[in-house]
Amino acid sequence: MPNAITSLLQNLRGPDSVARGLGAPLMLMVILAMIVVPLAPFVLDLLFTFNIALAIVILLAVVYVMRPLEFSAFPTVLLLVTLLRLALNVASTRVVLLHGHEGAAAAGHVIEAFGHFVVGGNYAIGFIVFVILTLINFMVVTKGAERVSEVSARFVLDALPGKQMAIDADLNAGLLTREEAKARREEVREEADFYGSMDGASKFIRGDAIAGILILFINIVGGLFIGTISHGLGFSEALKNYTLLTIGDGLVAQIPSLLMSTSVAILVTRMSKSGRMGQQVMTQVFAEPKVLGVTAGVLGLIGIIPGMPNLVFLSLAAICGGIAYLAAQRAKQRAATAKNPPAPVVAPPQELGWDDVTQEDPLGLEVGYRLVPLVDAKQGGELMARIKGVRKKLTQEIGFLIQPVHIRDNLELSPSAYRITLHGVPIASGQVYPDRDMALNPGRVFGTVEGIATKDPTFGLDAVWIERGARDHAQTLGYTVVDPATVVATHLSQIIKDHAHELLGFDEAQALLNALQKSAPKLVEDLVPKALPLAVFVRVLQSLLAERVPIKNLRGIAEALAEAAPRSQEPVVLASAVRVALSRQIVQEINGLEPELPVLTLAPQLERVLQDSLQGSGAVLEPGLAERMHQSLSDQVRRQAQAGQPAVLLVPAGLRPLLAKFTRQSLPDLHVLAYNEVPDSKQIRLIGAVS
Structure with a gap:
């Protein structure tokens, strides 16, 4: 049915692009012209009939729509239909006041039919029926729909940030592709726009109902005044003519208005879940045999009471009992089928294939069950967003796309532990407390804080797990305070940097x-x-x-x-x-734009020994020599760290790969450069020799 309305509007706009652009302005101009230009009674009949038919079409469209968002054009359609109905009220009011003295057919046959057939030609009955319809429309349907629209709009807007965060979390976890996440975000935005528009559109129906009441009294008073003074009618005759015409006009307008109010109420009370409204009502209301059985018993008891309409109550009791019996039989059949399902067709065992071989994820993060809230964005977890930020930052710094981190829970871990895996092999682990913050000791603090003493899993610094309320106090003492998600994300970032070559x-x-x-x-x-x-x-x-x-x-x-x-x-x-x-880039990352580069060199005797060792045994150092050289390098690196300067070892090009591999794991802060890797623009300052 919404497709029928869309096709109708498209046909009104015209076949080409120019007509499509002029369709909506022309329709609005026609509606405004109806307010100013007098219309013949025959045209009024056509427009009133079209208004009733359009209201029925919209009501059926709302009933048969699968979910509210599929009728996203409803607020705009509601506005146009309301404007059309108000324009018809103005046009019919003009005809009633101009030609009401001529008789009941002066404003067209539609108004005459509603004035005579619907209310029996009695203006008192017509007035009462009109008031009842107006009260039903204004006090019950319109007011309820307006309240539901307001609450739905507020709830949808309040839930908007949470839904967007959930979509981002699913995207980071790899549960959604970029296209699916984009479609989900668009759907959430459309839902917020739709319910916000419905909140405003429901005000149109309320204003329309109030306008109908005012127009009724204006037409009756104005008709009596014009009929008795301008046309010389008697008071009773003028009251009869203008009241019947006014009541007929009001009923012709109120019935479509009631249909539109019902459409609004049905649409805003629908759940966002896709499904047919009729099917949902049947499965949720009339599918339970006990409900129908008890209803049949109550109706049967009322039907046997003397003086009651026994035939009616007993007939309805029999119908409800029959439906309850059929529903119970169907429930028994479903239960029997579920208890004794048909024997499944046993397929011959299939041979194993390459699809049965699972590949390990390049990067993985396993967490204990107490750390699951850190990952779940619905529970306020920020770890997914932090990991996404880490991947983006490292991708820009290192120069290639860091693979997604697949996160899963592992019941074999302790509740507060986590483990980082590389190609399925655990390479690092740690423990965090989700209800505490970590206070890191940067080396100079002015007091102690109470908590659980620990070590920073990334850099090995002394740290304390403190209560959330002690965060400000720890910061005033000089501690660096971070939350558990930051601890895990920082550890993961360091692991990725250390193992980027394996990724x-x-x-x-x-x-x-x-x-x-x-x-x-x-x-x-x-x-x-x-x-x-x-x-x-x-x-x-x-x-x-x-x-x-x-x-x-x-x-x-x-x-x-x-x-x-x-x-x-x-x-x-x-x-x-x-x-x-890349020498300029390498050296600049070591000491920035400083004009001088402090370096260590090898003592001539040690350099000669290493050259001979490299030529004689390939790339193997004698154990005693390696131990003594490592101790000397460690002392130099520690001295440079205390002075706040980088530790750089400058060696011949042939020795650089050997020494870089020798110090890579044990002395990660030592930079090994070859002589030809120092750019000409950088001055070298010798600070010592390793002997």
Whole structure:
């Protein structure tokens, strides 16, 4: 039925674009013209009939619509129909007052029929019927629909932020695609707009009912005055003519108004769940045998009372009893079918396929059951939003798309514990208290706070889990206070940084090349696979990421590889060439725009020993030498950290890969650079030698 209304409005607008643009203004101009231009009684008959038919069509459209949002044009349709009805009231009032002295047919046959047939030609009965219809419309239907519209609009608008957060949480969790999330957001916005419009549109019906009452009294008083003074009619004759015409006119307007009020009430009281209204009523009201059985018993008791209309009550009791019996039989059949279902057709066992092999997620987060509220946005959890922010930030910093983090609960963990997995293998874990905040000790505080002593899972700092109410007190003492979601998100961020090289694979590298091809097609075409296989390109990128060198400058990396590829295909050699090309970026991330770079060097004797070790045993250091060198480097790194300066070890290019791999895990704050990786614009200041 809404499609019928839409087609009708489209036909009114016309076939081409110009007519479609002029359809609505022309319709409004016609309605306004009806208020000013006198209409013939025959035209009034057509318009009154069309008004009644349109009200019936809209009522049926509301009844058969599956859900309220499918009739989103209803507020606009309601406004247009109300304007049409008010314009007809003005036009009919003009005809009644001008020609009411001529008889009951002066304003058309529709008004005459309602004045004689509906009310029997008695203006007193007509007046009473009109008042009853107006009271029903104004006091019951319109007032109730207005209240329901107001409450529905308020509830929908209040729930709007929560629904949007739930959609974002489902999107971050991978339960929705971007297109599905966009459609859900659009549906939520349309629902808010619809109920907000219905709240305002219901005021039209209320104003229309009030206008009908005022028009009735104005027509009667004005008709008596005009009939007796202008046309010389007697008081009783004028009262009869103008009252019948006015009552007929009022009934012709009030019946469509009552239909429209009922349409509004039905639409705003419908649930947002999709379904036929008639089917819902039948399944929810008349499907329970006990209800109909008790109703039949009550009607039967009333029917056997002497003096009551026994035949009517007993007949209805028999009908209700029969329906109750049929409903009970159907319920027994359904229960028997559910208890003894038909034997299922046993299909032959299927062979295992590759679809039965499950792939591990690149990044995973497992949480204990007490941490589930941190993940559930409906319970106010912020962890999903924090993880999304971490992925976005690291994607921009590192230079490739960080895969989604799949979160699941794990009953094997302790209630407040979490575990981070990489390709299905646990690599980090921690424990947080969802009802507390973590107060981190940055190294200088002015007191102690009460709570559960712990260690920061990310950096190993001393920390205390404090009550939420002690947050301000801890901050005044110098503690850095963070919530549990931030603790987990920060830990995850550090893990992603440390293992970024394990998250970059062939698909990610190819996606980077495809993106670069849009701006530098010739460079990509000559690089992979002409100059380098994709596997070597991936190894080079992984080598850079393992040493925390961002790959944002992919064009510079590709150009350096294209230049070095003819000389060597070894990933280590190619990575060294790329590091030289990215030297300005690497050094700037170490000490920013400072003109001097403080560096450590190897003592000549140690450097000579390492060169000999590299040539003799490949890439293996003698254990005693490695231990003593590690201790010396640790002392230098600690001294630089206390001075607030970066620790940089400057070595020959041939030794840099070996020493970088040697210190990567045990001394993550030590930056190992080759001599040719320091840009010419940066001055070197020697602060010590490792011996």
